[in-house]
Amino acid sequence: MNSPEPANARISIIGAGPGGLTCARILQRHGIAVTVHDRDPGPDARNQGGTLDLHADNGQIALREAGLLDEFFALARPEGQEMRQMDPTGTITSHQVPAPDELFKPEIDRGQLRDLLLGSVEPGTVHWGRALDTISGPVDGPRQLHFADGTSAEADLVIGADGAFSRVRPAVSPAVPEYSGVSFLEAWFSDVENRHPEIAELVGQGGAHAADGERGLFAQRNSGNHIRVYIIQRVPLDWISARGLTAADTDRIRAVLLDEFAHWSPRMRQMISENDGPYIDRPILALPVPHTWEHNATVTLLGDAAHLMPPLGVGVNLAMLDASELALALADAATVDDALRTYEKSMLPRSTETAKAIEHGAEHLLSADIPDFGGDNDAQP
Template sequence: METTPRIAIIGAGPGGLICARILQRLGITATVYDLDTPRAARDQGGTLDMHPDSGQRALGEAGLLEAFLAQARPEGQQMRMVSRDGRILFDALPPEADPTEGNPEIDRGRLRDLLLDSLTPGTVRWGHKLTRAEPLGDGIHRLHFAGGTTADADLVIGADGAWSTVRRLVSDATPRYTGVTFVETGLDDADTRHPRLAELTGQGTMMALDDNRGFIAQRNGNGHIRIYVGMRTDLDWHQQAGLDLTETAAVRAALSREFADWSPDLLGFITDADSGYTNRPLYALPVPHTWTHTPGVTLLGDAAHLMSPFSGMGANLAMLDGADLARALIGARTTDEAVRTYEATLLPRSIRAAEGAAEGIDSAFAPDSAVTALAHMTQHH
């Protein structure tokens, strides 16, 4: 760099943190701003499979691959397809070779802790919710945070997720409802308390999809199984049904009616759950999502290419974005040159992934989803 830029990363997710870590290793300082207070304020979600050519590659550039492999769960790669009557149709076990050749799993919370603990203390400024970014000219932006504090930056990196505030600087696009909603719940100490459901899940991910509905059960660490009850439905389905989502018994009864003609074994993922039910409508940015280069700002991760989880690439792409942007910044004379280089790679890659994710969710929640899901699994394993 010809000068030392002031780099602000908005959002302490995997993409933003990996970018800050790689920059920091090579002597470039970046400040990460996140709305959480403290860092463990929110559940970070389920498990992630780290791919060798994206997530693992980014961890390697960050000097964290060995630490990741020490915490990863190779057995979590198991993929199982179950019919609506409870029969196992397909079961792909993880490879027994070097785990770096596969896609070992790690809980989102563990991955975030690994990344946070690798940064110099004080890198992340907690309790900083960005309300707007004010252009000052020459690519400089003044960041305004809730509570009245401000900070100026030569480069603002929007790693602030689906409802990104930074995105407004470069794009008018907003996420759209995909037509599919997940209702999340879970099983605690599953092998002991729910052995039948734990056996049906296996050690990785179990999917049962048919006729615009389905179950996805996903092994996490510490004996927990995270469950997603999926439906192609209206965004306000619960209001149409007169449901209060905080009334656990009423939601359980409504979901049980929705899946009344499914196997009693699968219905156990609704009726035997230990937690309440969280409504999670799935959103995605329009495809393709692109923007005109804007000096002093760029995007990564969901801020750039929010897509359905059926891409299997969300966190991997975010981390690859972060690594590519850091590498571009390290190798360029100016931040503008770096961002142009990065976006030339990011945008076409994002479009391809988003197209695949859109096709994936449409085939997973369709009248013949059981047939197409089984064909897809068989082809790719």
């Protein structure tokens, strides 16, 4: 089969996260039709995760191509660029405060960003409740998408924007995410100025990090008077079940954590013990480095599906830059095959370079001297 012109191709994006929606929005701005399939039953099916920053040299570039940069700045929190480094007593050892006009990497809640992008695509673009099961069909197309509900669809191009456990990835690569040895346990705090004023004061308007070499805490101010804390440990992947616990055993997990952090100050331990609701287990996974694949004329990947890395300030930014470059390549190319070659020629080396730079970055989160990787510490799957 000859590769079709992008304007005439049936393009399916799997995953309605920031990467998939950015790609869809830019394609539609260039007059290219696209369908997005997402496994969630609807846009409000689950919490979208914590705050993240969008950098001027990648995420904001994508939003500019999407025509949404002004809307982003209207929602973003420049004050969220504040970063506090503390020791286990709660003493601030380093404090970065953004200038009043600093807009290099302002924060925005992941849910707000998703809503902004979702509202920008044409009605009916996203098909909800479409969990991809497998892809079949010849390598040169057309491809058959088989969904868990028994339905199917035909596509000339399948774009995998479906995250760490991508169901598109097996069509081009056998790689699977590997556990880094470091795990996050997420804790939520609501109405913090009234209900958790000491934690609110400790964290400030942005992020706060402390570690002792074996364990750490990373707290993030979210919009709506919320704070999320990521309790960081070097533990086996099954550390909760190995203790005879489940994720729902909040009180018993809290007791284990307080014992692990026994030498930290009571002020810091509040971020472990006063959370509202259960903890959420988020082991840190990454794809092998480098992760590349043989060119395929009908399937490609972007974001975590292509280059899952530790949450150190690059994930969503790279996903949106991938999405922008792929959409623009499709808008400019004579055929889909040509567009994918152009896109992968820049995306694969860039992601490999970044992945190598932070390959063991999860370990740095346990260090008292954490490098400045940025603020995109959102650990969503």
